[in-house]
Amino acid sequence: MERKHEYQTKSRQMILDYLIRNKDRAVHVSDIIRHMDQEECSVNKTTVYRYLDKLVAEKTLMKYVADKGEKAGYQYVEQPSRCQKHLHLQCSECGKVIHLDCDFMKEISEHILSDHGFTLCCKDSILYGVCDECSKKEKKQKNKIR
Ligand SMILES: [Zn+2]
Ligand SMILES: [Zn+2]
CATH class of the missing domain: 1.10.10.10 (Winged helix-like DNA-binding domain superfamily/Winged helix DNA-binding domain)
Incomplete structure (x- = not known):
């Protein structure tokens, strides 16, 4: 045991x-x-x-x-408490997660609240896309094909 x-x-x-x-x-x-x-x-x-x-x-x-x-x-x-206050962006290619921990986040939540009367809850929210590195890689590959 x-x-x-x-x-x-x-x-x-x-x-x-x-x-x-x-x-x-x-x-x-x-x-x-x-x-x-x-x-x-x-x-x-x-x-x-x-x-x-x-x-x-x-x-x-x-x-x-x-x-x-x-x-x-x-x-x-x-810093778990901070991550509740912003959205996260995840690259669907490499899985990297970017914390949207910037002033823009404040702007979005303020806009959503004042114009749409909606309180944004960022916990567990994630937006998917392609990160800087992966989009550069993709471009390179496209050029090669050509
Ligand atoms: Zn975070
Ligand atoms: Zn990536």
Whole structure:
């Protein structure tokens, strides 16, 4: 029993380390499982889900659920309270997440409230698109084809 507990603590720590190292993007459960396999510390899916849910509840992680019931993405957040106040942009190519933590965000929410009487709730909201790097890559590829 003791040993099982030790193993669990170790694998949880490795999952958390992985999430911290990848804090600029949202990772999927399959990424975590693959990483753990590479580290030769296999974990089962249920354990990973249970641990991630716990971290989401503690607000250590943000959970993004793509529409159409696609797999969820998880991202480590350093300042959870701030992330509730802005939207996030996720690159659908590389998974990178950009925090829309700027004055424009204030402008949008003020406009939405004053003109539409709507209080924006940013929690878990994410907009999808293509990041700067990936759109440059795409352009390069198009040029090559030509
Ligand atoms: Zn944020
Ligand atoms: Zn990208």
